[in-house]
Amino acid sequence: MNNKGFSIGQVAKQARVNVETVRFYEREGLIQRPERDTGMYRQYAPEIISRIKFIRRSKNLGFSLKEVRELLDLRRIPGTECGEIKQRFQEKITELDKKIEDLIRIKTVLAELANACNGVGSLDFCSVRESLEAQVDQDR
Secondary structure, rough: EOEEEEEEEHHHHHHOOOOHHHHHHOOOOOOOOOOEEOOOOEEEEOHHHHHHHHHHHHHHOOOOHHHHHHHHOOOOOOOOOHHHHHHHHHHHHHHHHHHHHHHHHHHHHHHHHHOOOOOOHHHOOOOHHHHHHHHHHHHH
């Protein structure tokens, strides 16, 4: 870091992302595009690193970029309390519970179909194929 800030490479290294990720976050409006110095290099403020880490961690926890933006925006609203972010996390937990239920249901159906198949014979007479085709007909 020089006295004006960090280069994009330094930011990327310290935030453990690549330079393209930093640029992507700029394009998406998740981080502010910095001013250029006299040498025409962009110089990032130190707080950008923690902001990028926040974005990455939120993404790793299952938040979409839109949701991450909303979480970041909460900080700009005067008087916002911690309960706001807690509510967002509780909503994400509910969403994940629903996804887990759906995945368990899908896994159960897949296991039933796999167990119904003896794995021998022509695909023309495959119980799994027949079951999938019948299900498509039922879905119409």
